[in-house]
Amino acid sequence: MLEPQGTLFFLLLMMAFGALVVWLVLTRLVVLRVLAACLAFIPAMVFGIAAVNKYYDYYQTWGALFSDLSGQAQSIPHLSAASLKRDGSLQQQISSTNAGLDAQFGDLFSTTVTGPRSHITRQVYVYLPPQYFAKAYANYRFPAIELLHGAPGQPATWVNVMNVIPIYLNLLAEHKASPAVLVMPDTDGGLQYSLQCLNDPHGLQDMTFVGSEVPKWAAANLRVQNPGPMWGIAGYSEGGFCAANIGLQYANKYGYVGVESGYFAPIPSQVPASGLAGGKPHDINVFAHNKRLLAINTPDQYIKHIPVGIGVPEFYLAAGAEDPSDVQSAEYFRQLLLLRVADMPPVDIVNGGGHQARVWRAALTPMLDWMTSGLSWQVQHWAAVAEAHRAHSAHKVNDPMP
Numbered sequence: 001m002l003e004p005q006g007t008l009f010f011l012l013l014m015m016a017f018g019a020l021v022v023w024l025v026l027t028r029l030v031v032l033r034v035l036a037a038c039l040a041f042i043p044a045m046v047f048g049i050a051a052v053n054k055y056y057d058y059y060q061t062w063g064a065l066f067s068d069l070s071g072q073a074q075s076i077p078h079l080s081a082a083s084l085k086r087d088g089s090l091q092q093q094i095s096s097t098n099a100g101l102d103a104q105f106g107d108l109f110s111t112t113v114t115g116p117r118s119h120i121t122r123q124v125y126v127y128l129p130p131q132y133f134a135k136a137y138a139n140y141r142f143p144a145i146e147l148l149h150g151a152p153g154q155p156a157t158w159v160n161v162m163n164v165i166p167i168y169l170n171l172l173a174e175h176k177a178s179p180a181v182l183v184m185p186d187t188d189g190g191l192q193y194s195l196q197c198l199n200d201p202h203g204l205q206d207m208t209f210v211g212s213e214v215p216k217w218a219a220a221n222l223r224v225q226n227p228g229p230m231w232g233i234a235g236y237s238e239g240g241f242c243a244a245n246i247g248l249q250y251a252n253k254y255g256y257v258g259v260e261s262g263y264f265a266p267i268p269s270q271v272p273a274s275g276l277a278g279g280k281p282h283d284i285n286v287f288a289h290n291k292r293l294l295a296i297n298t299p300d301q302y303i304k305h306i307p308v309g310i311g312v313p314e315f316y317l318a319a320g321a322e323d324p325s326d327v328q329s330a331e332y333f334r335q336l337l338l339l340r341v342a343d344m345p346p347v348d349i350v351n352g353g354g355h356q357a358r359v360w361r362a363a364l365t366p367m368l369d370w371m372t373s374g375l376s377w378q379v380q381h382w383a384a385v386a387e388a389h390r391a392h393s394a395h396k397v398n399d400p401m402p
Contacts, residue, residue, distance in 0.1 A: 102133045108165065110155070113185070115213035118205040122186040124214060125155035127165060129172060131179035132223065143375035144181045144224040145256075145368075146215065148235030148242045151194035151270075155184040161357055162236075167364050176369050178376035180232070181224050185214045187242060192281045194270040197242035198297060200286040203275040211246040215253060227253035230378045232371045234258030234316075236360040241266070244299040244333070247313045248306065256374050258367045260318045260360045261326045264300035264333050300329075303336045312337070315345040316370050318363035323354035346370065 027033055107128045114121040131137045147164065149157045158164045164182065171177035187210050188195050199207045215227040225231065233254045235243040240262020247257035269286055272279030287294035295301050306312065315337055319326035330347050337345045348366055353359040 102128070103130055105169065106130045106132065106165070108159065113214055113217045115205075115209040118209040118213060120189070120204065120206070120209040120213075122189055122209070123155060124186065124217075125158065125182075125184040126218070126222070127168075127182040127184070128222075129168070129179040129181065131172075132181070137179070140223070141379075142179060142181045142222075142224050143230040143232070143372070143379055144183055144215070144218055144222075145232040145234060145371060145375070146210075146254075147182055147184045148187050148197065148210065148233065148239030149184070150235070150237030150239050151188055151196075152191040153188070153239070154191065155186050158182075158184045162361055162364065164364060167361070168368055171365060171368055171372075178372040180372050180375055181218070181222060183214060183218050185210055187239065189272070189277055192270065193272060194238060196238055196266055196269050197246060198266060198269065198286050200269075200271065200275070201290060201293065203271060203286070207246060207249070210242065211250045211253065225379065229255035230375055230382065232256035232258065232375055234260070234367060234371065235262065236260040237262065237355065241299075244315075245297055247315070248299055248302055249296065251306075251310050251313055254313050255378055256316070256371045257313045258316045258318075258371055259330070259333075260363045260367070261320060261323065261355050262317075262329075263326075264329055265298045266294070300333055300336055303333070304339065306340065312340045314341070314343075314374060316348070316367050317345060318348040318350060318359070318367065320354040320356060320359035321349050321351045326355055 023032070108125065110123055110125045112121060113124045129142075131140075132142065147158050149155065168177065168182070172179065187197055187206065189204075195204060195206045197207050197210045199205045211233075212227075215231060218224050219226045227250075231254050233243045233247055234257065235241075237260075240259040241264065243257050244259050244262055244264055245266075247254050266285075266287070268283045270281040271284055271286070273282060287297060295305070303312070315334075317330040317334055319330045321327065327349060330349075334345050334347050346366075348363050350359045350362045353362070
């Protein structure tokens with residue numbers, strides 16, 4: 001197959017390289033030798049890139065590669081701020097799409113969100129499940145899951161590489177998952193950066209944008225629950241660290257956290273110069289001069305010092321069996337979680353891969369099953385609590401104490 005991971009593609013690259021080397025050896029003209037040497041570098045370089053791609057099992061098709069690098073997912077509709085202002089509301093634009101297809105497959109779109117406090121403006125992908133368009137759910141406010149990509153990555157990676165939508169639709173069809181809205185923000189602002197969802201004391205307030213402003217935007221513009229126990233957050237690799245860190249620090253905004261091959265202590269970030277979008281990336285430890293902030297933003301340290309009055313979200317941990325470091329980190333963090341939660345957090349050790357996309361795709365199925373089931377229970381639970389409160393209030397009005 002001529003796909004990026006296909007055997008035929010690798011054979012063609014080796015044949016091209018071999019032919020150019022033969023030409024280099026046989027030709028007598030210096031100009032042609034230089035040309036052959038330069039051309040031979042191209043298949044050799046592509047072979048190396050393709051080998052890395054195959055190892056990480058990242059891009060499986062040319063379409064996925066092009067779409068992800070261009071930041072698009074099958075040319076999905078983009079609902080811009082200008083169109084929102086012109087058309088009145090996001091809900092009106094959503095309802096104007098193909099109702100039949102939406103009711104069968106759901107709806108995926110992108111939009112631009114600006115954080116009022118962070119002043120960050122970035123792209124956010126949103127997936128509405130088929131139930132969002134069903135009459136039975138017309139008055140239902142859905143739980144939501146925020147999905148955070150790794151680095152390099154962007155929201156489209158969840159669609160083009162992680163295949164989150166077909167995986168989720170399959171779970172819904174088999175009644176192994178409950179309906180939830182998926183919110184996929186850009187956490188880095190560019191493929192050349194790695195911000196780790198941190199609030200830089202002297203720069204970008206990425207955690208504020210990802211962990212607070214995006215959920216608030218979703219609750220204000222979509223039929224989803226307010227941030228709290230009916231929200232989940234999950235990610236892979238750098239996104240896994242983001243999910244763990246945000247889940248602990250914003251514990252009142254999330255009830256469930258999923259960490260796939262994540263780490264639990266920050267590493268040097270690649271941030272834009274002067275904190276401006278498009279600036280040249282440079283490596284920096286954003287907490288190099290603030291040990292207190294470093295401790296708070298290190299999940300495997302902070303979990304041991306979270307104030308007793310703050311609840312800890314439920315965690316789902318996953319790692320590839322062939323990456324001992326990821327497995328050890330997940331197992332160690334589970335032991336730390338047991339200091340604060342009574343139930344053993346699930347750890348999914350995926351065979352046949354290490355720190356690779358095939359592991360993250362495989363872990364998505366059980367994680368979404370676990371997380372959406374928990375979120376659905378939370379919706380039912382808090383609906384029952386609200387109903388009991390209303391009934392109690394009505395009883396006090398109708399039968400006041402003498």
